Amino acid sequence: VRRSSSRVILGHLVAFLTSALLVRSVSLGGRPCLGKKTLPAQMISRNNFSVWSILKKCIGMELTKIAMPVVFNEPLSFLQRLSEYMEHTHLIHEACCLSDSIERMQVVAAFAVSAVASQWERTGKPFNPLLGETYELIREDEGYRLISEQVSHHPPVSAFHAESLKHDFVFHGSICPKLKFWGKSIEAEPKGTMTLELLKHKEAYTWTNPLCCVHNVIIGTLWIEQYGTVEILNHSTGDKCILNFKPCGMFGKELHKVEGHIQDKRKKKLRVIYGKWTECMYSVDPKVYETHKKSEKKTGGESKKTKQVMDTSPENSCEEEGSDDVPEIQETVTMVPGSALLWRISPRPPHSAQMYNFTNFAMTLNELEPGAERLLAPTDCRFRPDIRAMESGDIDTASTEKERLEEKQRAARKERSRGDEEWSTQWFQFGTNPHTEAEDWLYTGGYFDRSYSDCLNIY
Ligand SMILES: *[C@@H]1O[C@H](CO)[C@@H](O)[C@H](O)[C@H]1NC(C)=O
Numbered sequence: 485v486r487r488s489s490s491r492v493i494l495g496h497l498v499a500f501l502t503s504a505l506l507v508r509s510v511s512l513g514g515r516p517c518l519g520k521k522t523l524p525a526q527m528i529s530r531n532n533f534s535v536w537s538i539l540k541k542c543i544g545m546e547l548t549k550i551a552m553p554v555v556f557n558e559p560l561s562f563l564q565r566l567s568e569y570m571e572h573t574h575l576i577h578e579a580c581c582l583s584d585s586i587e588r589m590q591v592v593a594a595f596a597v598s599a600v601a602s603q604w605e606r607t608g609k610p611f612n613p614l615l616g617e618t619y620e621l622i623r624e625d626e627g628y629r630l631i632s633e634q635v636s637h638h639p640p641v642s643a644f645h646a647e648s649l650k651h652d653f654v655f656h657g658s659i660c661p662k663l664k665f666w667g668k669s670i671e672a673e674p675k676g677t678m679t680l681e682l683l684k685h686k687e688a689y690t691w692t693n694p695l696c697c698v699h700n701v702i703i704g705t706l707w708i709e710q711y712g713t714v715e716i717l718n719h720s721t722g723d724k725c726i727l728n729f730k731p732c733g734m735f736g737k738e739l740h741k742v743e744g745h746i747q748d749k750r751k752k753k754l755r756v757i758y759g760k761w762t763e764c765m766y767s768v769d770p771k772v773y774e775t776h777k778k779s780e781k782k783t784g785g786e787s788k789k790t791k792q793v794m795d796t797s798p799e800n801s802c803e804e805e806g807s808d809d810v811p812e813i814q815e816t817v818t819m820v821p822g823s824a825l826l827w828r829i830s831p832r833p834p835h836s837a838q839m840y841n842f843t844n845f846a847m848t849l850n851e852l853e854p855g856a857e858r859l860l861a862p863t864d865c866r867f868r869p870d871i872r873a874m875e876s877g878d879i880d881t882a883s884t885e886k887e888r889l890e891e892k893q894r895a896a897r898k899e900r901s902r903g904d905e906e907w908s909t910q911w912f913q914f915g916t917n918p919h920t921e922a923e924d925w926l927y928t929g930g931y932f933d934r935s936y937s938d939c940l941n942i943y
């Protein structure tokens with residue numbers, strides 16, 4: 485269905501969508517996960533709601549006043565989505581234990597890919613965090629704890645800081661999601677740098693996450709693609725791992741593929757890294773890889789179609805003609821003989837489809853253990869009434885509560901501007917990332933001392 489004139493109008497909705505529609509990028513959480521791994525209720529079907537029917541009514545209205553219906557959300561705050569980065573923390577522990585620097589780099593590369601794997605088939609929009617909202621996650625079984633805070637409202641910035649309980653790593657970053665609405669799809673760029681420090685090795689790695697595109701937001705089947713180049717830099721030596729998240733291309737042949745290599749500062753290829761972010765990642769010797777590719781071509785293992793796709797697919801294109809149908813070709817990764825498996829995705833639980841396509845990890849993020857209420861900061865998103873209501877399947881309460889919280893936030897901002905009071909963040913400070921020398925939000929410490937008397941009442 486073509487709607488070129490509507491598309492022009494829709495172009496004006498970008499600003500509104502930026503604040504209202506989905507944000508996908510990173511994920512984090514705290515206490516041993518002995519949880520139930522399920523949600524209190526199944527999700528409400530979105531079939532009776534069309535984004536278009538809502539946008540249609542918005543034409544000519546003041547866009548900032550329009551909120552997307554909660555039914556398009558998932559019952560998690562974006563801060564909780566960020567904590568999902570930590571799902572495969574075992575990879576960081578593994579990297580810490582490796583003495584060979586190339587082996588460390590390839591496991592770090594697998595971690596960077598695994599961190600965005602939870603986005604697979606997750607088309608629900610997380611709730612926008614309120615200014616000052618926090619989320620903590622302590623996982624003693626996995627040996628880490630994490631704290632995140634919404635440090636800015638306009639533009640929205642979420643900062644997180646995770647640290648190993650044994651002091652062997654620190655993983656931190658701040659994300660400012662930038663959204664572009666293309667008429668049929670929404671592209672989200674998770675602006676911000678991830679920094680992983682392996683303390684015992686005195687190493688720091690930094691990278692930025694790939695772009696994410698949700699197709700068919702107006703009509704058709706929603707599906708997700710991630711693409712762009714992710715460069716993981718070892719700041720001690722200048723060695724790099726370059727990973728290319730491929731756009732799906734015209735026949736879907738490249739869908740979800742990730743390919744790249746580790747190189748030293750003279751650009752000599754040391755390892756080839758390949759796989760899919762939805763499935764698994766392998767590492768192999770570059771010579772072995774090249775030889776395999778050549779022999780595959782000779783025996784016709786690569787079809788003409790594939791070549792054509794590779795030649796024509798424009799880089800970083802979210803909205804190319806004909807790319808909006810769900811790609812049908814979904815082959816599994818072919819292992820090149822001699823490769824080492826770096827990471828494999830965990831299967832989703834059987835009830836995932838009725839629960840926002842959550843992973844087991846995501847299912848536990850709202851858990852509030854008995855006694856935890858007294859320990860947590862009052863700003864923790866587990867206390868958000870709108871998210872709670874949605875999780876229990878009460879969309880109407882979720883809607884009214886979300887409106888109430890946003891109104892309360894606006895009133896607080898007005899109040900502050902009247903009394904020339906400045907907003908100040910609780911746990912993070914704007915500063916310079918020592919590794920990239922770029923501006924970043926850095927944890928100032930103290931959250932886990934559990935003295936929260938200065939926290940504002942934002943709910
Ligand atoms: C959706 O619409 C169908 C058909 O009109 C109706 O039977 C069903 O109850 C509706 N579901 C919800 C959740 O409103």
Ligand SMILES: *[C@@H]1O[C@H](CO)[C@@H](O)[C@H](O)[C@H]1NC(C)=O
Pocket residue numbers: 585586587588589686687718719720721723724
């Ligand atoms: C990273 O930096 C460290 C410290 O200088 C160095 O020993 C190591 O070779 C580097 N690792 C990689 C994979 O480049």
Ligand SMILES: *[C@@H]1O[C@H](CO)[C@@H](O)[C@H](O)[C@H]1NC(C)=O
Pocket residue numbers: 605606607608706837840841
């Ligand atoms: C879950 O995944 C299925 C299969 O891809 C998809 O049709 C559905 O829209 C997804 N649901 C959500 C809430 O993203």
